[in-house]
Amino acid sequence: MFKEETRNSLRNLIESLKRYNRYDLRNENNKSILKDVYVDPLPDNGVLKSALNDNTCFFTGRRGTGKSTVFLMAQEMIRESTNKLAIYVDVKSVYGQTELSKIELKKYSDALGDEAIDSLKSYLIHKSFISQFLSETIKEISDYLKLGIRERWFTDRTQRVNEAVKGLNDWYKQVLSSDSYRDIPLFMESKIAEKGLTKQQDEKSNSVEISGDGSFSLNKFASKLGFGVKSKGTKSRLEESSHELQKEFKDILTLYFDIKSLLGSIANLLKNAGFERTYIFLDDFSEVEEEAAKMIVDVLVAPLNNWSNDFYKLKIAAYPERIYYGEIDKQKIDEIPLDFYDMYASKKLTDLEHKAIDFTRRILEQRTQVYLDGDFSQFVEASLWPIFYEELFKATMNNPRRMGYILLYCYNSQIVHGHKITTTALREATIKHYNTKDEAIFRDNIKIQQAFGERLMVQSQKELLQAIINKSKELSKDLPENGSQLFKRLEKIYTSHFFVLRDFEFLLGTLEHNFLISKYHELKDRDGREITIYSLNYGLCQKEGILFGRPEKTEEGKYFTERAFNYLPTIQSFLRKFIIVKCSNCNETHPTEQLPALKLYDMMCPKCRTGKCELSLGYQSLVEEIERLYGDIQLPEIEFEILKVINDGNGGFWYSSLIAAEIDRSYQFVTTHAERLIKLELLDKSKKMIDNQERTVYFLTKKAKIRYFDED
Missing domain, CATH: 1.10.10.10 (Winged helix-like DNA-binding domain superfamily/Winged helix DNA-binding domain)
Incomplete structure (x- = not known):
């Protein structure tokens, strides 16, 4: 039914959605088509303009909402100017190059003390960031020259740009050089080994002297790195070695941590070359662990942002529930949400839905113009087409990447066999996506290396989700007989949506982050309390036989705020069973209902007022069993x-x-x-x-x- 050329073009369209991140979109002539396919979630390119303004901006959204695509588009726009630079830094990669094994951490902690480990990590983050920043800046300017932009410059500008590239290369070599910016782990390896030799000598004599001129071959190696060892001979050499190691380490960190001075020098080079602004795009900020993200903000992002300088402009991509601001003044930055509710929030639920569905339609129509002849309706059954974009919105919650995966499943089950996409095929595709992608967080959890607490949290979320599913299935059977008059009049009972008091939103953050539920609306319930409405994953609902949505003729918002859909008691029942709130100081336990109030006071114990309340989960035995059975095969x-x-x-x-x-x-x-x-x-x-x-x-x-x- 479909020609091979048409099928291939559709497959390319789907792949472009499925890889809705930093995927380099190019046509058969290797020319970028990003501008042709880009669709801004807001009118007048509102999101893109925020990426191009001079304010620090946090772009927030779950995985696949298009944060990286916005960055790519902004970079492409900036490259059209001759006096601005756009530098992309992958924070996940920056941190990945600094990770130390547990064995290394113990070794360095023994040599320097626990308090030095954070300093070591900070050093490694700085070095990794500067290395990547310099590398990307050199590449960006070199690309300017290759693209023929120099033809628009006067001869002296070209010369100054070439001088800047040379200067940046010199800086880059210095950062990587063990002479200028010391390789701390290498330094510590040599010193720890040296300390071991000192200990052996101490056991023979308390007066053995190790000089910095190479009495041992290891010392010769250390001296080449610029690290000398001296001895007064009056103390134990082991004690003296430890003291000197700590002092030298502290001195090196103090010298290296002047990142402001280094970036200032780089800015002067670039200004001299005619560049007036440099936009730094920090992507994948929330992909690292929570403690690592906090450290990156504290030692890198906050100092950069708070450094009053008009030359560098920061743009940061983050997950909404994983933002840490540290010393950043939230009043002086912009936050641009990309998840559909936060972006299109409106008092009228129908307005919100119309805007979200329209974005889904615009994305697919724009890509259809670029990749295909004709419109997308040629691939969809006539009975489904009038509601196709609405169904696709329900299935994806406006997430382009999820759109790509679900259309790929439809392509494999229908298009390649010469059939159009039907309602049944679309719904089966959402079930497959749920089984293979969404539910995998629980299935794969046992095979991934995680901290004990993280594994406990994942297991608890699995049980919480099951409690919510059970409640929805129970209501679909119970409401026709025991519900209000509204339910008794209905032919079908929809139980895909529920609400909780807004103060308890934080309990559902992990489920929402993983698309198992999605924030749908904010309203007031029948008692005037502020509530948040959530929807269950569309594929999950298809799999479990839960009707998704609401009856057509019900008053807007009224259906979802029926008291039957208040799931807070269900969640609280789960919390009482599996979660204990306990003070780390006085061991007093507190009811889980007090969690919102405790969070307001940074979890301070209301009894002793000195300790902090901590959550412990009731799955220790299960997690211990997972570690016993799967510990040997778990991978990063x-x-x-x-x-x-x-x-x-x-x-x-x-x-x-x-x-x-x-x-x-x-x-x-x-x-x-x-x-x-x-x-x-x-x-x-x-x-x-x-x-x-x-x-x-x-x-x-x-x-x-x-x-x-x-x-x-």
Whole structure:
């Protein structure tokens, strides 16, 4: 029914949505088509304009809402000027290069003391950021020159730009050089080993002297790095070595942490080359662990933002429930939400829905113009077409990436077989997406290395979701007989939406972050209390037989605020069973109902007023069993993601940049971890010609298939 050329074009359209991140959209002539396909969620390119203004902006939204796409588009617009630079920094990659193993942390802690570990991490973050910032700046200016922008410059400007590139390269070499910016882990390895030698000498004599001129070969190596050791011979050499190590470490950190001075010097180079502004786009900020995100803000983002300088402008992408501002003044920054409720919030629910559905329509129509001849209706059954965009909105909650995945499932089940997309096919696609992507957070949890508390939290969220599902299914049976008159008049009972008091929103943050539920509206209930309405995942509802939405003829907002849909008692019952609120100081326990009030006072115990209340979850035995059964096979999350992408790829040829586009990482990052998986005998690799280019492709070993994907 569909020509091969048409099917291929549709597949390209779907892939462009599925990789709605930093995926480089290009046509067959290798020309960027980002401008052609970009659709702003707000009229008059409101979101894009925020990325181009001079204010610090936080762009918030769940995974796949288009934060990275906005950054890409802003970079492309900035490149059209001749006096501005746009520098992209992958925060996840910055932090990934600074991670230390538990063994390393213990070793350094023993040598320097626990208080020095945070300083060490801060140092590594600074060094990683500066390295990436300089590398990206050099690349950006070099691209300017390659693109022929120099033709629009006077000869002296071109010369000054070339001088800036040379200066930046000099800075970059210095940052990587062990002479100018010391390689602290290398320094510490040498010193710790040296300390061990000192201990051996101490056991023989208290007067052994180790000089900095190389009495031992290790000292020669250390001296090349600029680290000398001196001895007075009056104290134990071991004590003296430890003291000197701590002092030297502190001195190096003090020298290195002058990031303001370094960025000021870089700014002067760029200004001299004719650049008036540099926009720094910090992406994937919330992808790192909570403590790491706080450290990045404290040691990097806040100082950069608070440094009163008109040259650097910060744009930051973050998840809405994982924002930490630290010393940043929230009154002086902009926050641009990209999730549909926060973006289109309106007193009238129908207005909100119309705006969200319209965005879904505009995204697909714009891409159809670029990729296809004719409109998208050629792929949809006539009976579904009038409500197709509304159904797609329900299925995706306005998330472009989810749109791409669900359309891909429809493509594989219908289009390739010559059939159009039907209502049944669309709903089955949402079930498949729920099973393979959304519900996977619980299934994959046992195979990923996590802190004990994190695993407890995931397990508790699984139980909480099940409690909510059970309540919705119970209501669908109970309301026709025991509900209010409204329900008794209805032919169908919709139980996909529920509400909680707004003060208890924070309890549902993890479920919402993972698209298992979505914030849908804010209203007041029948008792005048402020409430938040949530919807269950559309695919989950199709799987569990829960009718999604509300009856057509019910008064707007009235249906969702029926008292039967107040799920707070269900959630509180779950909390009382599985969560204990206990003071770390006086051990007093408090009712879970007091959590909102405790949060207002930073969890301070109302009894002793000195300790902080902490949550403990009732799944310790289950999590301990998971650790016992699966501890030996658990992988870092990034490495499990790589295996999962290849496994889900149905035998395709997966190379680093293709995997990177799927999991929002750089191809270099993927390559590094893929090599580790090869050493673990979980991946193999080979060379393949793909699109006239030789690439290294990866495939799962039998060991990986059996161990992680239950294949015989």
